[in-house]
Structures are given as C-alpha cells and as structure tokens.
Amino acid sequence: MGFQESMKALSDPTRREILKLLRKQKMSAGEICAHFPTAGATVSHHLSILKQADLVRCEKEGKFIYYELNLSVMEELMAWFQGFFKGGNQ
Amino acid sequence: MGFQESMKALSDPTRREILKLLRKQKMSAGEICAHFPTAGATVSHHLSILKQADLVRCEKEGKFIYYELNLSVMEELMAWFQGFFKGGNQ
DNA sequence: ACATCGAATAGATAATTATCTAAATAAAAA
DNA sequence: TTTTTATTTAGATAATTATCTATTCGATGT
Numbered sequence: 001m002g003f004q005e006s007m008k009a010l011s012d013p014t015r016r017e018i019l020k021l022l023r024k025q026k027m028s029a030g031e032i033c034a035h036f037p038t039a040g041a042t043v044s045h046h047l048s049i050l051k052q053a054d055l056v057r058c059e060k061e062g063k064f065i066y067y068e069l070n071l072s073v074m075e076e077l078m079a080w081f082q083g084f085f086k087g088g089n090q
Numbered sequence: 091m092g093f094q095e096s097m098k099a100l101s102d103p104t105r106r107e108i109l110k111l112l113r114k115q116k117m118s119a120g121e122i123c124a125h126f127p128t129a130g131a132t133v134s135h136h137l138s139i140l141k142q143a144d145l146v147r148c149e150k151e152g153k154f155i156y157y158e159l160n161l162s163v164m165e166e167l168m169a170w171f172q173g174f175f176k177g178g179n180q
Numbered sequence: 181a182c183a184t185c186g187a188a189t190a191g192a193t194a195a196t197t198a199t200c201t202a203a204a205t206a207a208a209a210a
Numbered sequence: 211t212t213t214t215t216a217t218t219t220a221g222a223t224a225a226t227t228a229t230c231t232a233t234t235c236g237a238t239g240t
Binding site: 004007008010011013016019020023024071074077078081082084085087 | 094097098100101103106109110113161164167168171172174175177
Binding site for chain 3: 041065
C-alpha cells in the first residue's frame with residue numbers, strides 16, 4: 001500500500017505545500033502551522049498523513065517536534081512517472 | 091484548477107490502471123470496462139474524471155467511443171516532480 | 181507541585197468520493 | 211420502425227476525507 005498511500009497524500013494541495021516548505025529546511029509543527037489558515041489540529045492531521053506515507057519523518061527535540069522531508073519517497077513517485085513513459089511499470 | 095484536478099485524478103488506482111492500458115493503444119469504453127470488475131457505470135465515471143482532468147481525450151466512432159491518452163498532461167505532472175527537486179515551483 | 185507551551189488525539193460534522201442499479205441516449209442492425 | 215448494443219447520466223448509498231473545537235499528553239519553567 002506504499003505507492004497508493006503516497007499518491008493519495010500528494011493529492012491534497014495543503015500537503016504538497018507542506019512538502020515544498022520542507023524542501024528548504026526542517027521545521028517544527030508550529031512553524032508549519034503558521035503558514036496555513038487552518039486550525040493547528042488540521043495541519044497536524046495532514047502531517048500525520050504525510051508521515052504515514054513516509055513522505056516526511058519527524059523527531060522530537062525538547063519541546064518541539066521537527067518534520068523533515070524524506071526525498072527518497074518523492075523519488076519513487078517520480079520514478080513511477082518516468083516508468084509510465086518508458087512503458088515499464090508492471 | 092488544472093494541476094490539482096490532475097493530481098486528484100491520478101490518486102485513484104483504477105484511474106492509473108486505465109491510463110496504463112491506454113499507453114499501448116486507444117480503446118473503446120467497453121474494452122476498458124472489460125479490464126475491471128466494477129460496473130460499467132463506475133468505469134464510465136472514472137473516465138469522465140480523467141477526461142475533465144484532460145488526461146484522456148475521446149472521440150466517437152460510430153457505435154463506439156474511443157479513449158486515448160493525452161501524454162502532455164502526464165508530462166506536466168512529471169515536470170512538477172522535477173521542479174520539486176530543483177526547488178523551482180512557483 | 182502547578183501553570184504554560186507545543187503538539188497530538190478524540191469526537192463531531194459537512195463535503196467529497198466510489199460504487200451500485202435503473203433509466204436515458206444514440207447509433208446500428210433487424 | 212422496432213430492437214439491440216454501447217455508453218452515459220440520474221439518483222441513491224456507504225465510505226472516506228477535511229475540518230473544527232475541546233481535551234489530553236509531554237516537556238519546561240516557576
């Protein structure tokens with residue numbers, strides 16, 4: 001269920017925006033929240049979906065929880081597109 | 091709404107499978123349906139979503155409606171991923 | 181120990197989605 | 211012209227999703 005989960009995760013614009021934010025640096029949940037108009041709990045929910053899809057990883061640092069991008073899953077997704085054009089995918 | 095619509099369309103496994111079928115050749119709605127266990131109306135619904143997202147085009151030929159892949163939108167999607175890695179997107 | 185701060189979880193709700201059956205349309209065949 | 215075939219559309223339902231507020235959890239600071 002990995003690929004399907006990742007595609008579903010990417011199909012939401014807020015979640016794509018979160019991933020874009022994380023390209024530059026890792027950020028705490030609060031910093032991420034600050035970029036969106038929605039309630040903190042909502043962003044937290046999006047983060048948990050990204051985490052389940054393994055698109056992000058998180059680590060606790062004292063009071064904060066930092067999220068960072070997991071590029072390797074993004075690469076897998078891109079590989080699917082490349083395979084699509086090559087006719088490769090199973 | 092083009093990009094978002096396309097991503098949403100791609101987030102469903104049946105629809106991705108339809109696109110893969112269409113890589114080889116254009117196919118009638120009925121032929122496409124034959125590859126899935128779901129009701130014809132359901133597949134027709136998926137086709138209409140793909141069409142709205144401009145991922146496929148269709149043309150009537152007598153009794154049949156043929157669907158074909160629109161590669162250029164797939165290319166746009168792949169470009170998004172490439173841009174993601176380059177840090178380029180908007 | 182208690183209050184505070186950052187973040188997640190619980191529970192509820194409204195919107196969206198995938199699916200079904202049945203009915204409508206449109207072209208072809210009889 | 212009536213019937214059959216290919217496909218879509220309508221209407222209904224169940225499942226999933228995005229969102230909210232309120233509560234809980236965990237760590238820090240007083």
